[in-house]
Amino acid sequence: MNKDQLKKGLTAIKGTRDILPEEAQLWQIVEAMAKSIFELYAYRELRAPVIEPTELFEKGTGASSDIVTKEMYTFNDKGGRSVTLRPEYTPSVVRAIIEHRLDLQGFPLRFYYIGPMFRYDRPQKGRYRQFHQIDVEVFGEKDPAVDAEIVEMAHRLLNKLGVGNVMTLVNSVGCKSCRPTYGQALRKVALESLDKLCPDCQRKAELNPLRIFDCKLETCQKTASTFPLITDFLCAECREHFEKFLSYLDFYGISYKIEPTLVRGLDYYTKTAFEIVTGDLGSQNAICGGGRYDDMVKEFGGPELCGIGFAMGLERLLSVAKISPARKNFVYFAYMGEEAKKESLRVARYLRSKGIECLVEFKDRGLKAHFSRANKIGANWVLIIGEDELSQGKLQIKDMVTSKQHQGTAEELARILTDKRSQ
RNA sequence: GUGAGUGUAGCUCAAGGGUUAGAGUACCGGACUGUGGAUCCGGUGGUUGGGGGUUCGAAUCCCCUCACUCACCCCA
Structure with a gap:
């Protein structure tokens, strides 16, 4: 090939x-x-x-x-x-x-x-x-x-x-x-009025006379309007x-x-x-x-x-249907550096165990690019892990809708996130 | 199965026989090296659905084919 x-x-x-x-x-x-x-x-x-x-x-x-x-x-x-x-x-x-x-x-x-x-x-x-x-x-x-x-x-x-x-x-x-009684009656009438039907309907008269009712042609409709109806049979x-x-x-x-x-x-x-x-x-x-x-x-x-x-x-x-997709809530991880990447994996594992959706992308980015990316894919929260966070042992999370930022340990942030989610 | 219309960048579309097929958008990068949506600049991206023909020259005209769209038919 x-x-x-x-x-x-x-x-x-x-x-x-x-x-x-x-x-x-x-x-x-x-x-x-x-x-x-x-x-x-x-x-x-x-x-x-x-x-x-x-x-x-x-x-x-x-x-x-x-x-x-x-x-x-x-x-x-x-x-x-x-x-x-x-x-x-x-x-x-x-x-x-x-x-x-x-x-x-x-x-x-x-x-x-x-x-x-x-x-x-x-x-x-x-x-x-x-x-x-x-x-x-x-x-x-x-x-x-x-x-x-x-x-x-x-x-x-x-x-x-x-x-x-x-x-x-x-x-x-x-x-x-x-039904057969009706079918016979209908076919009989249809066959009697063949000359008033289009070629298509002439064929239907023998094969499936019920279909004549569906014909779009005015002459056929007019003819069909005189035909018996199932309701009467x-x-x-x-x-x-x-x-x-x-x-x-x-x-x-x-x-x-x-x-x-x-x-x-x-x-x-x-x-x-x-x-x-x-x-x-x-x-x-x-x-x-x-x-x-x-x-x-x-x-x-x-x-x-x-x-x-x-x-x-x-x-x-x-x-x-008039429905719109429910906004998917998830946390985007903005990490910088190899060590922060590992920490991201640890935190993501923990948050997932708490039922919080997390996305860690394995691509080196500057913080600005991270935010731009997070915004683009519709993340609700961005979790920041860089040198400062690693040294202080605290994480920062930003709410992308309100732009408010919180600081805390993974446990503290998990609580904030689950609280917000249940609202 | 029948008829009509349309196929150009990931998406929306220009170019209507005449250089190397363009623009917007999206994507990547920069201006801006720890904070997104804006603006500006640059870059990646195309055998013009495919094949054949006409022509010095075809995205453009013709034929075939494939796909999509709409209608007939049928049905959800």
């Missing part, structure tokens, strides 16, 4: 990116907030592998979904198994539940997870090939109250992050018994579930918009489907999406166990 190739290969691959320390701080804040909120609802973390058998997503996510048909990172491992970098999290949780018979155990089947997902899309604003999701799943709760619970939980997190300009879209996509059970779900949202004071044409790209949803969108993003405006999937566990050969969950996109969340 020559230098050019080396240089070329030394960039992050398309659709992936580095999260540098400054930004990583924000990620840590968001992740910590999410975790603490989910734990408030007694959700527990469940970590599954990044890599799974390809079949898991073909069966779970759906063989006809876009995600499975064209967006998966799939390859054969050295044992000849077809494996896939997970494009979403739900199938993994379902697999874990069945594999470990979690349904037979006592703890609540309420899970969350934060981690990377992979989809081979064309990257654009708010869309990456490796992206991160906050994922929440609940199993074994039929009650529509839980549908509202997770929506409320999502809102709590969004509120805490200062995300404004959001809209919650809700719908019911029916169940095994009522729901069976009694689904209708009741949907109405109760909405009444719980009202109970929580969450405003929403019923969007009868909302269908999600994953094949497995039943009854409740929802999406939270923001006006502060570009065209990739969904920051949260989820719904109920009452048949998936059974279809995987597991017990009769309903499920519901949502996923939030961390990159999108971060781009609209």
Whole structure:
């Protein structure tokens, strides 16, 4: 490999990116907030592998979904198994539940997870090939109250992050018994009005007539507005579930918009489907999406166990969250001379044992350069160790914000620092 | 997968067929040798994304390719 190739290969691959320390701080804040909120609802973390058998997503996510048909990172491992970098999290949780018979155990089947997902899309604003999701799943709760619970939980997190300009879209996509009836009715009408549809939608009429509702063309929209809606086809059970779900949202004071044409790209949803969108993003405006999937566990050969969950996109969340990094407090060591360097190491070791963050850089500098450096990297305190300090056995510490300077032994300074920190 | 736009110093950008590709900022050093943020001076830093072509001459024009950005699509 020559230098050019080396240089070329030394960039992050398309659709992936580095999260540098400054930004990583924000990620840590968001992740910590999410975790603490989910734990408030007694959700527990469940970590599954990044890599799974390809079949898991073909069966779970759906063989006809876009995600499975064209967006998966799939390859054969050295044992000849077809494996896939997970494009979403739900199938993994379902697999874990069945594999470990979690349904037979006592703890609540309420899970969350934060981690990377992979989809081979064309990257654009708010869309990456490796992206991160906050994922929440609940199993074994039929009650529509839980549908509202997770929506409320999502809102709590969004509120805490200062995300404004959001809209919650809700719908019911029916169940095994009522959805096919609707599908047939819709396809029939769509096929009857083929001449009023654009070529794209003519294809959709046969393949997936629901998508016609999404067409941007005015003529198609006008035609589609005469089409039947799922809401009119729901069976009694689904209708009741949907109405109760909405009444719980009202109970929580969450405003929403019923969007009868909302269908999600994953094949497995039943009854409740929802999406939270923001006006502060570009065209990739969904920051949260989820719904109920009452048949998936059974279809995987597991017990009769309903499920519901949502996923939030961390990159999108971060781009609209109003948070600022907490200022990191640390002590910068300004030492002069070899002996002072050693003393710095001793003092730093002591202060760290007291829980005080210390930075000793191994570079000879004049005092002025030390201060300039400390200021540059945002140190709150500068600890000075030079000839005078060594001979007097006292250290000096300067508060970089107030410019006040204190003198004392390491023990005395540690007390000052911990006092200030707890304020 | 389709379409459009953009690639010049670590970052933000100039130079629009004509010397040795510049500036601000950042970084290092000095003015200032025990006290930061300011000012002034100097220095490091570039195969102009990569490859090919046109031309006496290309950062500039053409083709290919890669990457980024935005949109379609899809979705978080």
